[in-house]
Amino acid sequence: MISLFYLFSAILLVFALGTVISTNLIHSALLMMGSFFAVAGLYLLLQADYLAMVQILVYVGAIAILLVFGVMLTRKGSIEESNLPNRYKGIGLLTALGLFGLLARSIYYTRFPAPPIGHPTQSILAIAQAFLLQYFVAFEALGILLLIAILGAILIGRDSK
Amino acid sequence: MNISVVSLELAALSIGFLIIIFGLIFPSFRSSKTGGYLAIIGLLSMLIGSFFLPASNTQTFINAFYVQDDLALFFKQLFILAAIFINAMSLHYLKPYTKNKGDYFALTFFALTGMMVMASAAEFITLYIGLELMTFTFVLLTAYKKQDLKSGEAGLKYILLSAISSGVLLYGLSLLYGLTGKLDFAGISSVFSLGATSPLVVWAIIMLLSGLGFKIALVPFHMWTPDVYEGAPTPITAFLAVGSKAAGFIAFIRVFFHVFSVYTSIFMPLLITLTVLTLLIGNLIALAQTHLKRFLAYSSIAHAGYILLGVIAYSKLGLSAILFYLMLYLFANIGAFAGVTALVINTGHDRIADLTGLWKRSPFLSVIFLISLLSLAGIPPTAGFIGKFYLFTEAIHQGYLWLAALALGMSLVAIYYYLMVLRTLLSGTNEETKSFIIPFSLRLVMIVSAGMTLVIGIWPGPFTDIALRIAQSFL
Amino acid sequence: MIGLSHYLFVAAALFCIGVYGVLTKKNAIAVVMGIEFMLNAVNINLIAFNHFMAPNHVIGQLFAIFIIGVAAAEVSLGLAIILSLYRQRHLVAIDEMDILKW
């Protein structure tokens, strides 16, 4: 368990770092896919099997692929230099590091109460019930939101000429 | 299960889908204004119907995660009202930009649904989804003028920045969930009331402040506003300034008056600092604007600052002052943006300089601008004066004399720039002497909004009563 | 023993990597990638909290699914706009998109 956690975490962070550092957008996209797999691995360790599956299906299967398509469709100039940093490289790094330092410090000093005793619920069934009972409005709204996204992609993405 | 709680949302969705389906069946429907008329009629009947809806804290849908209390109903009516105005403004505005009007009108309904979900949400997941529904629809509407470079750029800025900000908001929410194990407002606040402050609570508060502050254009999370307001189609800018901001405020009110009520000592200094910044930056930069919509964007940022005085006062009267101010802010802003729409329809531009000599060309439009801008500036007998007076009095009453004095001082700066616009409008002559053609629907919007601005200004009693009743039922 | 804090640290690191990507990448698509990292960090947080702090219900996981759904919509809409802008102005570097300013 412990070694798995470190393995997944290491893959995740290294790949994510690679994604943002690489100057080749294709490499970035592929590294990002890898990191999404690692996230799914972490979910498995946390006994969220369903989430791990959704993660791979949606993030790796849809989002990452969509982004790769985006990369292909908007190609301009050399792909080797398709993902250059902008003028905020230094201050951006500083901000990100500072934010991490502050967050990490806060997490470190937070004493979480002992977890309540309880049995992990059987996720899929419980999730389905929550979806359709307690969170019905949110669920429906999410549906409309996805519809809007499709509509928008058609309305805006379609070549008007 | 209580259907009446979601009846307005259902109605909005049905009309929206109806317009889309009509557009699919009859292609000519999409290019005609019929969809707009259908939308306005539908919205009007929703508005009338909404007054017959039962509203109390016990009106919940399935469980306590979705409530229709007085506050929610009030905001929903505000959103519907704004949507009516926006659709009426759009009827003639859209003509040069797109052949596809039908979907535009339908989209306003989805944005409306998003706002209404936000108004009723008593739990963070629903709130978040409502917020994103609203945002995405607005992105789409912002980028609707496809041939316009500004429109697309505004759309991109809006979606990326709001995604970043909702990333921050979500991180805050995840911390909130981790600290309490709950996501509903009542549950979280009951856990918080047991005590125990950890550094992560502060993080959660700050991240929520920035995520919701983004929607109400709180400095320093305001930077998207001028750009998006300028790029978006003018009626949509009005909807953003009025609807989206009010939706941000309902979330703000619920979260800070309810969820974090035990942590006032933590968030109040932050909120006061941000309010001061908002007042300063909003008003000072507005001075230097040359573009009418950007100018109104900064003015709306400044107004968020004034309204926040009510949150800082943190009392029933403060809340009722906020609600009252949102009402008059709606009418004043709609009046101003309807004026901009008329200007764009007639001249194709919307710089402040384009107003030169307007008095000669269209006295009617000038009077509308005069009333609306004076209300935004807070000069009697317009509604803005009494709204500001109410807010400032309550802030002073709660011991924030210096803050009220600052806000008052900044509203003087504000008067300077509103007068600058009015000066341009009243003075000078334009070589173009063709008088303005203002379509009937737009004219009606202007008359109603300017009329209401004067009515609230001269006879505010009934409106403050409404605001106070709602504030009392909430707190 | 791997505790809650370990996951939180990983999530925080991932969040900040996302922030770095958002702030420093020229290409709009790379910025979208950064945002996805931020959202993933939130999801890790939620599921870790769900597992360690409140195992007897699934709200955290549920929220994560909602976020994934929203993220998918976001990417599609964002990419549509990026494509449309690319066709209009033939550029994807977002720091060159500054018609709207001042």
Place this chain on the structure above:
Amino acid sequence: MDQFAWLIPTLPLAAFLIIVALTYRFKLLSAIVATSFSLGSLILAISILIQKIQNPKTTETFINWLTITANQQTVLTLQMGYLIDPLAAVMCLIVTLIATLVLLYSIGYMKGDEGFSRYFAYISLFTFSMLGLVISNNYFQTFVFWELVGLCSYLLIGFWFFKPEAADASKKAFITNRWADFGFLVGIIGLFTVFGSFNFTELSAVIGLHQNTLVLLILGLLVFLGPMGKSAMFPFHVWLPDAMEGPTPISALIHAATMVAAGIYLVARGYILFASVDSVMIVIAYIGGFTALFAATIALVQRDIKRILAFSTLSQLGYMMMALGVGSMTSGMFHLTTHAFFKALLFLGAGSIIHAVHDQDIFNMGGLVKKMPITVWTFVIGSLALSGIFPLAGFWSKDEILTVTLQHHFTGLFILGTLVAFLTAFYMFRLIFIALFGDKRSNHHAHESSWTMTLPLLILAILSIVAGLVNTPWFYQWTGMSFSTFLFFKEPEIPVIHWSIAGLSSLAALGGIFVAWIIYAKQHISADKLAERFKGAHTLLLNKYYIDELYGWVFNKGMIGLGKVFNFIDHTLIDGFFDGTATLIRSTGIQLRLFQTGRLQQYALVLFVAIAAMTIWGVR
């Protein structure tokens, strides 16, 4: 009659609405509506005044315009109502009278202007706002109408908006006033927070118990900022001279009865607030005195006829404020009343002259006395009244002020007041000798104006002669009452004449006229009626060339030099301060604006940096 008091402001409002809604296209009809409605108000005001004279009891009626109740407890009540006491009755009369005359005058003056109907609508609205302020029974209503007065003056000063100077002047007037109103509003909200009411009557009952407390000192000074702005006290006076850009009848209205009178009126209305703290009164007195001297010296060196009159108004307002500050409400209000008549007369006369000559520079006029006798001679009457020549109106009110300053042991202010009386006479007769008499200095075709313009001049001239008599011992003996037994603070005073003071002030005024004659008239008119007139004084001075030289030296090096210095201070420092603040704020705005670079990632960067900063501050 009192129950109809609300009609006094309502009639002009009705006129405004009728003009806007119905008669906008029919120019003459608009003018008739405005004038007749204003006349209606005037008749009402007169009858109310008569009734008050018979029975000076205060009547107050109000409705609760806005009540905010939380938990069965009223937390904020805003009233709208009227309070009719001698003060309000007198003020109503002045405002309606001047407004009616100005409206009548404007029919001729504005003939042919394309904004004719708009002009009459604005004036009606302006009169409505001023009257609403006058009859107000609480600070809140006063503030609302106060702002409306400001707004109307913005519209009126900027009536010819197509002239950029007019637009700038109107903006300046409005903004300067707003700075002062800032203090005023904070002050009245403060009064409400401390004492729980906006109502004058309720407040005066409570304030009396808190004499000389710090809180009253602060609130009194804050509230006083409002009158300082409206009545153009130093250093808020910058807007008034610039406000000359509007049509001249507007200036008459603003300078005589509305706008600037509002400040004096408010000090009188809220007198208990100021009078209960000694140091506030001293501040008021000295600001008034300084403004009087400051403006009078600047008036010495002006060339524009309207600007001279404007600075003269400033100076006289300073006089009134000084009178209020030394503790005599009666004399301040008395001077306000008489001043209203002759200042309106002077402005309308100046309007008539400008109308004829089409120029405002006094050195381009001259030789008008034959061409337009009514205008010129009424103007002279006005000037004599303003200078305080016996027995015209100004003599009595000015004398009253000088007397009370001495009685309340403000010897410095007394000397200053006498000096100002001298200067006033000097600059007014400088104007008269240069502009009205003397040779024709430019190619103008002056002619007398039509009867609608000269009739108001005649009426005002008569009033300028007789109005002062209402506060004389003779009038008191004859009728058993006088101005000072009718309108007073605390106790009525029976008018008496202090001949020594009267003699001194008359001497100062005559001296001023004489010096002006020596310097400006003597060189141009060799044998004129005026020389005859001053023959007595003339022969008294044996060595007249020596006196000439001495006066010339004192004047050129002394007073006029001081005038130039003050003019410089006014233009460069004070104007510079107000404009400079505006420029500073504006350039800050322009700098800040550049921060919005349009680059999306910069916006995101600001967001994250802000979060980091907030957590550094928040997480401890």
